[in-house]
Amino acid sequence: DAGVTQSPTHLIKTRGQQVTLRCSPISGHKSVSWYQQVLGQGPQFIFQYYEKEERGRGNFPDRFSARQFPNYSSELNVNALLLGDSALYLCASSLAEGVPTEAFFGQGTRLTVV
């Protein structure tokens, strides 16, 4: 079975631009979460989606938005990019919501804002 897949793997954007990152969860997993990992730090929670609905949001500005599709894949959008948005963006999928279950991460999208 394929794991969590993310695309693209690397991306370079200019300040002020917009970016869309994509994630396909493990087959059968209905929950997708997004995390931002700045170099040298642990991942920080951005969003969780389950059955196309937002279930949780971290302490990130409104420039960050996400959605989940009927096939449970997800997109993370970031508008008006800042230099500080440069990071590894990770998607995690898990079987269910609520009760903590194992979360499996993709390889991430490395976003560089110049």
Added chain:
Amino acid sequence: QQQVKQSPQSLIVQKGGISIINCAYENTAFDYFPWYQQFPGKGPALLIAIRPDVSEKKEGRFTISFNKSAKQFSLHIMDSQPGDSATYFCAASGGFQGAQKLVFGQGTRLTINP
């Protein structure tokens, strides 16, 4: 209260030795404690996880020790090998009203000398 504090930041162990990484938390609503291993340029990979109803869990060379009263948990890697050289993150989850949000420690860079 949402923080998970991890120590040490970096650790050097000789091949065959025991690597020990410690984490502490404040939020008593946390009820799931996973450990992740991350290699450079890759996403975090789930190693082992524990729930607070047990004090220890062992999988192969990896053991989690959990002290609920002290709100601390640790990862022990027995017979450490050069291939174990990576960054390790502890995390905690639970009590977020339906959202499966993982709160990560700051990470420990482990180096196993041959």
